[in-house]
Amino acid sequence: MGVPLYQIVRVGAYVIKQRLKGVERYPLVLMLEPLFRCNLACAGCGKIDYPDAILNKRLSVADCLEAVDECGAPVVSIPGGEPLLHREIGEIVAGIIARKKFVYLCTNALLLEKKLDLFTPSPFLTFSVHLDGLEEEHDRAVSQEGVFNRAVSSIKSAKNKGFRVNVNATLYDGMKPERIAAFLDYVSDELRVNGVTISPGYAYERAPDQQHFLSRQKTKALFRDIFSRDKGKKWRFSESALFLDFLAGNQEYHCTPWGNPTRNVFGWQRPCYLLGEGYATTFAELMATTEWDKYGTGNYEKCANCMVHCGYEPTATDDAVRHPLKALRVKLRGPRLDGPMAPEIPLDKQRRADFVFSRHVEDAMAEIERERVAAQGRPTAAE
Numbered sequence: 001m002g003v004p005l006y007q008i009v010r011v012g013a014y015v016i017k018q019r020l021k022g023v024e025r026y027p028l029v030l031m032l033e034p035l036f037r038c039n040l041a042c043a044g045c046g047k048i049d050y051p052d053a054i055l056n057k058r059l060s061v062a063d064c065l066e067a068v069d070e071c072g073a074p075v076v077s078i079p080g081g082e083p084l085l086h087r088e089i090g091e092i093v094a095g096i097i098a099r100k101k102f103v104y105l106c107t108n109a110l111l112l113e114k115k116l117d118l119f120t121p122s123p124f125l126t127f128s129v130h131l132d133g134l135e136e137e138h139d140r141a142v143s144q145e146g147v148f149n150r151a152v153s154s155i156k157s158a159k160n161k162g163f164r165v166n167v168n169a170t171l172y173d174g175m176k177p178e179r180i181a182a183f184l185d186y187v188s189d190e191l192r193v194n195g196v197t198i199s200p201g202y203a204y205e206r207a208p209d210q211q212h213f214l215s216r217q218k219t220k221a222l223f224r225d226i227f228s229r230d231k232g233k234k235w236r237f238s239e240s241a242l243f244l245d246f247l248a249g250n251q252e253y254h255c256t257p258w259g260n261p262t263r264n265v266f267g268w269q270r271p272c273y274l275l276g277e278g279y280a281t282t283f284a285e286l287m288a289t290t291e292w293d294k295y296g297t298g299n300y301e302k303c304a305n306c307m308v309h310c311g312y313e314p315t316a317t318d319d320a321v322r323h324p325l326k327a328l329r330v331k332l333r334g335p336r337l338d339g340p341m342a343p344e345i346p347l348d349k350q351r352r353a354d355f356v357f358s359r360h361v362e363d364a365m366a367e368i369e370r371e372r373v374a375a376q377g378r379p380t381a382a383e
Contacts, residue, residue: 002166002195002238004123007075007102014074015321025258025287027073028314031273033264034059034092038082040108042142044172044201044213048081050361053368055081057265061088065095067263070283077104077128077260079273084111090118097124104128106168108147112154121162128197129155131167133183137175155191166195166238173214177222181229188235195238199309200247202274215305216297220249220341228337239309241331242316247307249341251316255296255306259314261286266364271295273310275302277356298345301353 011028018026037055038048048055059067068076076096083089084107096103106128119125132141135148158165167187171180187193200219214222227248237244246253257272267279268286275295280286296311297303320327 002236006123011074011102011317012321015317019321025256025292027071027261027283028259028317029075029077029310030068030071030073031260031262031310032059032064032067032076032078033080033262034064034078034083034086034089036081036265037085038080038108039085039110040082040142040144040147044141044170047079049357051365054265054361054364057368058086059263059265061091061095064092064263065099067283068096068099068101071261071263073101073261075102075104077106079106082108082111084115089115093119093125097122100124102126104166106130108142109151109154110147112151113157116158116161116163119163121164123164126164126166126194127155127158128166128168129193130170131183131187132170132172133175133179134186137179137183141170141172152191155193159192164194165191166197167191167193168197170199170201171214171219171222172201173218175222177225177229180226184226184230184235193236195236197238197309198247200307202306202308213305216307216344219247219305219307223247223335224249224337227335230334233334239313240316240320240327241334242320242327243309243313245330245335246312246316248335248337250336251319252342252345253312253315253319254298254345255303255311256314256318257295257311258287258290258292259317260310266360274306274308276360277354279360294351297350298347299350301350304347304350 015028035055035058036048036050038045041048078092083105086092089105093103093105102124104126107130109127109129112127112129129151131148131151132138138148138151139145155165155167169183184196187196200214202213223244227244242251245251255272260273261283262269262273263283266276267281268283269276270278270280270286270290271292272295277295280289294300295303297306
């Protein structure tokens with residue numbers, strides 16, 4: 001089991017409570033980005049293409065814990081950038097765990113062995129290490145040789161010290177199913193990770209490599225092929241059975257972007273972790289003023305091929321609570337690997353993409369300049 005039973009029970013109780021209260025839209029996982037700076041420059045990443053003045057910005061410990069309290073989600077994922085570059089990451093994680101939230105610290109693991117002493121093993125803490133396949137595939141995906149071996153060394157060190165460790169794999173067009181299956185065997189049998197998060201890559205508009213993002217049809221065919229190779233049912237995924245069934249083309253889901261709200265150095269990001277189409281000052285403002293129906297596959301061109309877990313896992317979780325027997329059946333038999341796929345969402349009414357990255361960067365740089373000027377004009381202690 002890729003997710004501990006106590007976590008399943010606590011998160012399930014939270015979801016049931018929201019439904020009993022009649023809450024239509026509620027957060028499941030807070031995506032907390034304390035910085036954008038990274039020590040890698042992956043070809044498929046569109047998260048780090050900012051001027052240095054923005055890459056140098058950080059959320060403080062107080063900012064992070066305020067976001068956790070304000071959002072109220074039972075799970076907090078800390079992506080980036082590379083969060084281990086944040087000097088106060090140990091304090092941030094400790095503060096979240098003290099609130100009895102489940103923390104997934106996402107890392108490329110280049111700094112993990114060096115930073116392990118900042119953390120204490122806890123059932124509420126999981127390191128989610130980025131691995132996009134075996135050595136050849138991963139080093140190519142991150143555009144740097146030797147990263148796979150350093151990540152593997154860090155995983156072994158963390159496991160030896162009693163930490164929970166997952167791997168987070170992103171799949172792209174051209175990856176061979178047999179190599180992905182060999183990777184899943186390796187992390188399950190040799191590394192013995194606690195779980196695997198697996199998802200197709202999102203087509204970030206600023207990613208240097210635009211040629212290898214999967215269409216939804218290719219995603220479904222690829223995952224059916226991959227899942228057919230798990231003969232012993234030994235792979236431990238940290239995602240729900242219904243989400244995996246969705247990846248295999250068997251569920252007709254629409255995304256729920258409010259399920260994984262994002263707080264970063266710009267504010268609360270609209271509408272989701274993958275799309276920065278505007279920012280709110282508070283979580284309440286994000287939920288109340290975002291035009292949610294304008295986004296998602298079938299509604300917006302940028303969402304056309306998305307099947308990423310941060311948009312669809314909350315949908316699958318909600319479906320499991322609504323239909324527990326259906327979820328149990330899929331859990332017991334695994335994803336269906338043959339027969340017709342669920343109907344695809346039509347795209348004929350989707351609105352055209354609005355490319356707003358430059359505008360947001362200009363606004364952020366103007367705010368940074370205002371802060372700099374204000375700081376220069378502020379009286380010093382001696383004055």
